[in-house]
Amino acid sequence: MDCQDDICNETHISLNIAFSGDIEVECPPDKNIVGQSGWALLHTMAAHYPDKPSEECKKIHQKFIQSFSRVYPCKSCASHFRYMMKNQPPELENREKLSIWMCNMHNEVNKMLMKPVFSCDMQSLDERWRKAEPPCNSFID
Template sequence: MAAYYPIHPTLKQQEDMKKFLQIFPQFFPCRPCAYDFESNIIVHPPKLDSRHALSGWLCMQHNLVNKKIGKPLFDCTHVLERWRYGWKDNDDCRLPEQD
């Protein structure tokens, strides 16, 4: 979702994303995970001023979970490649490069 956030979001888009991230845990099936996310967004508020900032912030949140459950951390420099454009070695999953 962050990979498709606007490059330069309006104040309304930033406010809408903030609201979305605040209510997201209410619908997350894992209660301990939802609680952790709610706590994390208080300590580390989401960065909403650009696609790059939000993607990095969400990747950091994802890596907090990975660390907690013993999974390898995701290299956040590859967020857009993974979630927006698709891996370069897999043309079947590539999406059109658009803003």
């Protein structure tokens, strides 16, 4: 993807490090950190989505995912995510469907970026995004 946004500049060496508690955070975060954090948020939301969501819950999540694709700081990434959602709309029927949909979306992006893909079965997803015990970093892409 061709991206001219500041966020798309990869940080090869960290010149600016901020500390939040015991966690080192690059300032400003590069596209890899923003991408990993964005996917972590989306996967975690899916992992805690209700098994039997109300219509209101479905609408709220639909609006959030659509909004996320509009405000994401990498414009080409956001545009690509909207294109993917147009072809495969979010599956908001229940937690399992949304979790697997999110995993499949993430895998599509990883394939395009030539990164490893994840297993999208519920046991693997729950172990990573809902029930993980340290160290869960073996799942990080």
